[in-house]
Amino acid sequence: MAIQRLPHILQLSVLLVLSTSWATSASADHENFVHCLLNHSQPSHPIAPAIYSPNNASYSSVLESYIRNLRFNTSTTRKPFLILTALHESHVQISVVCAQIHNLQMKIRSGGHDYEGVSYVAEVPFFILDMFNLRSIHVDIKSETAWVQAGATLGEVYYRIAEKSKTHGFPAGVCPTVGVGGHFSGGGYGNMMRKYGLSVDNIVDAQLVNVHGELLDRKSMGEDLFWAITGGGGASFGVVIAYKINLVRVPEIVTVFRVSRTLEQNATDIVYRWQYIADKLDDDLFIRLTMDVVNGTSSNSSGENNKTLRASFIAMFLGDSERLLSIMNKSFPELGLKQSDCAEMSWAQSVLFWTSFPTGTATEALLSRTPQVLTRLKRKSDYVKKPIPKTGLKWIFQKMIELEAPMLTFNPYGGKMSEISASATPFPHRAGNLWKVQYATNWDILGTEASDHYIELTRKLHMYMTPFVSKNPREAFYNYKDLDIGINHNANGMSSYLEGRVYGIKYFKHNFDRLANVKTKVDPGNFFRNEQSIPTLPH
Incomplete structure (x- = not known):
């Protein structure tokens, strides 16, 4: 398609702002920013209905409707001075240009599931460009x-x-x-x-x-x-x-199952075996492994339930249950999968199964934009390249029982993931990885003390896993945003690049330098930035 340009007067504004140093910009004038938006609004697509300031009665509901981590929905969380809920592509164009003219920080939000709230929280005055109306x-x-x-x-x-x-x-x-x-x-x-x-x-x-x-x-x-x-x-x-x-x-019928085993039900041996087969199974089969701490069946001397570890195996198979059972009996008999564990359904219905909707839920539930559960959360990630020894698994399980809160999820690789070059896209975690790890902790208790407590539990489990995961760098998944691994506090220069490189290498490995090169070419002033954005190269 041809490049769609803005009206001539706005193009001129772009040229002016690009020729002006950020350092000479005055402090953000929010009122002038709104005037800029309104002055450049197209009559066929007025921008005024998309603007929400704190004085607007709907401001709070618009802000909170896509906050998916309640850690960032408190009275002390910095709020945007404005939310622009773009109704047309031209609204996005205008907001980008006007934000540069007035030297304003822009955060871009689509679904709000950013684990660290980076799309709707900032340390400096900012506005949100909210994309939820652009969803055709x-x-x-x-x-x-x-x-x-x-x-x-x-x-x-x-x-x-x-x-x-x-x-x-x-x-x-x-x-x-x-x-x-x-x-x-x-x-x-x-x-x-x-x-x-x-x-x-x-x-x-x-x-x-x-x-x-x-x-x-x-x-x-x-x-x-x-x-x-x-x-x-x-x-x-x-x-x-x-x-x-x-x-x-996808086939008209797919098969899913969810089978759980505790330590008392031989979970250690089954998990140990999963490590060796999960990435080598038929490409049609994906078996996720989640591990959490639950009450055991036995009680201690004081009558309280002992804690135990539960390993749950959740599968997606692109085929019928008969072929699935044949594969499982041959490759993973240790799990003891039975026909009664399997459920055949359409691919769309399998999404509802994986999201733990009740059996029989209509597929129209997929259209709901409201999460089933809203809570406070912390997530971290890792990659594993060698199976963990059984002694290591037992030690990890012991530590998880001591901590109680965090859950581990192992997502297996192999198949197509091992066939695509690590440089084909910026995502580098391809061949050589057995599985990806997610650390997940949720809590409902209010207050910074509780948040600090549960975040620290997550960090401890992450630390305990150090001997068993990737090294130099310790890799991380960009979509599992984790500010623990680095924050960029600078807009430009060597310090910005060096800070960006800390997290950038972990997320993107050897692709980081190419990303920084692209960034420098297309956005030399580093307008599009956030706490973990790609930095420009130093002059």
């Missing part, structure tokens, strides 16, 4: 593609695909309320990644508003920038409006 989905079964706007949720994407076809799907996350913008641009993985790879491995085009306020597609943005926003995080390079995805084939 156009599915074309004939070409097996779809255009999906960044404000859509994964559940909406899945539902619209299933609405058109019983034999098509898309490889992305299992949480329906996650927003497309952040999920796709950071990599996006789900329970079909062993068969079809990541979300970014199936993206073929995109629309993005760049730092000049231009609306670009893949051809006009160039391959370097397109590469960067398919795994390197879109918010460092521009505002992604939409992605074009390739749909994948």
Whole structure:
């Protein structure tokens, strides 16, 4: 498509701001910013209805409606001075240009599931560009593609695909309320990644508003920038409006199961065996392993239940239960899977199963943009390259029982994940990894003391896992945002680059330098920045 440019007067404003040093900019004038938005609004698409200031009665509800981590919804959390709920692409273009003119920090929010609240919290005065109104989905079964706007949720994407076809799907996350913008641009993985790879491995085009306020597609943005926003995080390079995805084939009937075993039910041996087979199973089979602490069946001398570890094996199989049982009996008999453990259903229904909706829930539930549970949470990540010895597993389980709160999730690799080059997209964690680890802690207790306590528990479990995970660097997954591994406090210069490199190498490994090069070319002033954005190269 041709580059869509702004009106001449706004293009002139862009040139003016790009020729002016950030250092000479005065402090942000929020009122002038609003005037800028209104002055450049197009009569056919007025921007006024999209503007919410704290004086607006709906401001709080708009702000809180997409806060998915209640840690960042407190009276002391810094609030944006304005929320712009873009109703049209031109609103995004105008906001990018006006924010530069007035030297304002912009945070871009799609679904709000950012684990550290980076899309709606900042240490400095800021406004939110909220994309939830830009959520159209156009599915074309004939070409097996779809255009999906960044404000859509994964559940909406899945539902619209299933609405058109019983034999098509898309490889992305299992949480329906996650927003497309952040999920796709950071990599996006789900329970079909062993068969079809990541979300970014199936993206073929995109629309993005760049730092000049231009609306670009893949051809006009160039391959370097397109590469960067398919795994390197879109918010460092521009505002992604939409992605074009390739749909994948799924059978009309898939099979799922969820089987749990405690330590008393031989969980240690079963987990040990899972390590050796999970990445080598038939590509149609994905078995996630989650481990948490529960009350045991026996009681101690005081009559209290002893704690034990529970290992749960949750599977997605692209086929019927008969073939699944055949594979399991041959490759993983230790689990003792039975026909009664298996449930056959459509691919769309399997998403509801994986999200723990009650059996029989209508697929229309995928259209809900409200999470089933809202809580306070902390997440961390790791990658494992060698099986953990049985003595190591026993030690980890003991530590988990001592800590009680954090849950471990192991997501197996192999299949397509080992076939794609580590440099094909910015997402580098490919061959050589057996599985990805997520550390998850949730809590409902109010207050900073409780938050500090549970965050520290998560950090301790992460520390205990050090001997068993990747090293030099200790790798991390960008979509599992974790500010513990580094924050960039600077806008530009060597200090910004060095701070960015700390977390950038862990998230992107050898791809970090290419991302920094792209960043420097397309956004030399580092307008698109956040606590863990890609930095520009130092002069």
